[in-house]
Amino acid sequence: MKKSAHFNHITKKEPDEHSPEGPVFVRTPLTAGKLTEYESELIIRKAFEADTANGIELLFRWYYAALCSHAVRYVSSREIAEDIVSDVFYQFHSEEIFRKVEISYRAYLFTSVRYRAFDYVRAEMKRSTSLQQAEYMAIREDQQPDSLTQFEDLYHDVLRAIHELPVKRREIYIKHRFEGKKYQEIAREMSLSLRTVETHMYQAIHQVRKFLTDRWLVVFLACLLI
């Protein structure tokens, strides 16, 4: 099962007649493949069986930061990313989804965060398009993007949209949305007037939305109308 080549022995003598070799600690890297994929999930499931609160804490310790880091790629705002992740955990816990899911908790949490992030971008974009009269419909399973690659395509495009901004505007955009800084702070840091920062932000948001809308409107429309 385990590959001995990956073993890393840490041995230390302990004066103990019952174990002549002393304690032995053996470690295999977590990323070694399917065995550990199964094991890490098993540990969390066992924790949930014993005590839900502990299971939840374990999920936060292991996945929270990674989930936030993933969500922020779509929404480019820490606050919104953390809101999305918080909502996913809240639903997972309050509706006791952990009792029902058949895929791994990890797959469930990442998938939920991706769908919610996707929905968020879609809703944001709708605000800035001429399709405002189109009613926002309740999201149904069959209206979701059907392929994995659409998620990656979307956040790569978000990144590209930000990269397309002029240097100064991009810096302001990242400071405000990503680092969560206030306009005042940014103005002080960059020796700009408050008014200039505001204008740059307005332009930046508009530009990013326009970039995404041009590339994604068809996809989002398809999602809405199917």
Place this chain on the structure above:
Amino acid sequence: MIPEIKKEIIFDYLSGTATAFQKRQIEEWATVPENRELFFLWLWEWERNNSQYQADFAAGLSRHLERMERGDLEKPAILLQKERPSYSAWLKKGAIAASLVFLAGLAGWIFRDEIRFQAYSTGNGEIRSVLLPDSSRVVLNANSTLKMPRFGFGKDARVVHLTGEADFEVTSRPDRKRFVVKTDRKLDVVVLGTIFNVYARPGGAKVVLNKGKVQLHYQQGNREKQLTLQPGDLASLDEKGEVNVRKTAHPAVYSAWKFHRFIFENTSLQEIGKKVKESFGVTLVIGSPELATLTISGAFTALNAVELVELLCDASGDLAYSRAGKNKIILTNR
């Protein structure tokens, strides 16, 4: 034909440097459920190595707990669509009422048991020796209960009931009355005079025979089954109700707990956590995923959970622990 995809390709893909052809292949590959699981395992690893920022999990967790406390009043942090009315509050009230009625009934049942049986129990970290009327000796491990009838013990057979773990030293009697250990695990041990260890906790059941002869009675499906153990035999009952027997060279290892000793042999932290929970009622949290595959071998003497964890940390060199409240210890990488 489902293509095979290596981790490196997925990492390229996540970073946005995969070719259009590779993307098509990944799409196909990801239609298989196991591959999807693998994808999320790798996505997790990739996010940890290429994180956009380090979100504070402790802040996230305390926010989550506050939200859970507010319960039904809590609204989603992000609102994209209109909310539907919720009936879950009414359902919850009904459930509470129902469970109160159920608890009242249950209490009556438990009380009946109190009258008929004498019980000996141990708490966290407690080990207790009990001398039975027939001068057999039972040593109870932590968080275990031994029950024996108040009236008529040894009249027909000497019957005791065990939950948890105990070591038995059973006297043999001239009338050869049987000594029976009943467990909740559909496993009974029938003895004639012997030294043995019985483990019957929610996770499973085990019997280790040191000396003498015992018979196991257990149920497989609807059928009663019997099995005779020889000294040095370790019989364990799995979750399907099947009994496996193997030889152990050191049956005394399984009674080491009598002297507050913990003996591990390629034992994972998860199993050690289970032991710590059983013995001391303390929860061991495996704080970082890297520790999931750590296994430990060695013997440690400890009177409480912190002592044991401290020994483990001292011996391993790269294991650290912190306490969180009275009944929780968190293990992390040093």
